[in-house]
Amino acid sequence: MTIRLMRSGVIDAPAETVWHLLRDFNSHDAWHPAIDTSHIEADEAGDQVGAVRAFTLKDGGFLREQLIALSDRDMSLSYCLLDSPIPLHGYVARVHLRPVTDGNRCFLIWESSFAPPPERAAELTRLVAENIYEAGIAVLQARFSLSVVSDLRNTPSSGSVERRSPLQADTSLPRPSIVSSGASLSAAAIMVEQYGGPEVLQSVSVVVPPPAPGEVRLRQTAIGVNFIDIYCRRGDFNLLQLPGIPGMEATGVVLDVGEGVTNIGVGDRVAYAGSPIGAYASIRNVPADLVVHLPPDIDDRTVAACYLKGVTVDFLLQDMHPLKGGETILLRAAAGGLGLILSQAAKIAGATIIGVVSSDAKAIAARQAGCDHVVVQDRHDQGALLRQVLAFTGGKGVDVVFDGGGGATFAESLDCLALRGHLISLGQASGPIGPRDIDQLVVKSVTLSRPNFAHYNQDWQTRQTRAGRLFSLLRQGRVTSRLAEAFPLQAAAEAHRGLENRGNIGAYLLLP
């Protein structure tokens, strides 16, 4: 018995925008809720007819599917199933898009034929129809629900005749403009009106104007939470002007682009990290040269959980202190978002790593990330860390300390250094370092670094290069991005409390 199945729905975005996402055969793990991870075998491109995608479902099932037809002219792709845990014999499916010309929308059709065992036909048909097709179409409808803005919706339907046919793309006429819409959009955001504890993070609604020249407007998909967000909230260095929206990094989809932006298009998946501050929002404008494109094979949350942190590790180990191999480093907060990535990268560079953590559970995570020795720090035993560091290093101390602790840990970190050691002070989780006597550094010829992320990521080329190295490490599995927990954007205060209480193993995300 051959089943023929079809599901369809209208999506509030131009067909070209949706097709840009769908035409990559390996993009489904970035949008389909049932797909966990996916990759194309033999490093083939996502638009290579014959390419095989191997992917796992969230429920653990493993499947392989082969792209058997792709047409940009028809906005259509077909694929067949090669391996599957369920018996969908002869499964061939086709996804195609048609423009809805009397609006600025499109129509998606997902159809297939297959031959299940008769006794399981009803069950399997429902599974494919509901869990794959209907769920996928619903997610696409939600994903693009903001990408058609009010002024396009209000275009009189009788006023224009759309010439483009899905049967043939007509290149002789200008394509309809899907760039800057000119409309302001309302967005959810987290606002700080006065500096203070997590309770000052207020959930508000803001209006986001169209992107200015050189900017892109993003509908954000995941926002990374960093310790610098806490500094902003507390008022350290006056980083955040009040009232202001904190947040340094996010991933998102481009809604529209401002004048003069040529290298980024509507519907592109991107990430950014760095100033201007203001990532705790569902929609925002950012300078176009701040963003990098996301590879189709790496999903948004993976990147949001490690982008600022991974780029930080990149400048630390590429520029600030390239590890020579054979060096011993001390890494504080070794199981935090930054610590886990730094540990993996330092291990690749041949370092011996002493990780400092606050619990036994974190000690396990730090060891998995490459720490050779792990010290579970007991705040009541002053001097315990130094004793263990000296024991691990034969009394010499370490060559480098990576310390984000600030005032409370600074002196102890200096004590742990070997002669001509390098203290890299990455942050001030416990509070500002304050005035210190730099004459003290001569005692061991210590080098002190106090880097600022922005100064190591000043231009477009640098950002692209650092992102490229990070994505490559992620793709090879040499560095993994560990998510501690994802909170709704409105629960930002909860994420801050968790971070300040050192509750996380890995990174926190906010989801708009």
Next chain:
Amino acid sequence: MAKVYISSVISASAGQVWGVVRDFNGLPKWTPFVAESRIEQSQPADKIGCVRNFTLKDGGRIRERLLALSDYDFTMVYSILESPMGVENYVATLKLIPITDGDQCFAEWGAEFDCAASREQELIGHIGRNVFLAAFQSLKGRFGS
């Protein structure tokens, strides 16, 4: 070869809308611009090859031949034999596709034809706006959308 393509969403099931548009002799019932229509040689309106001969409200006369009809795909294909528009090799396809996440359907109507290059833009605009889109809007009004 010139091409024109129009599509829309109608608030009724594909089956309901097909019940109206599948009648090759039914243009006066659902389009705003056809005055009267007959099928030549008294053939059934769903016999492939039959010719509809209809008069526009503005007085023009058009003859069109049914090339394909599929109740399975909700699709009709026809060609123009004679018309005052000055088109040649004109083949049009009208198709409905169910929208499964609501009681609606997607309707598309496209045509390909040859004509004098100087008249191409005008004809594409006329056929798209005054014929296909006008007919769809009339259909949408009939089904309350």
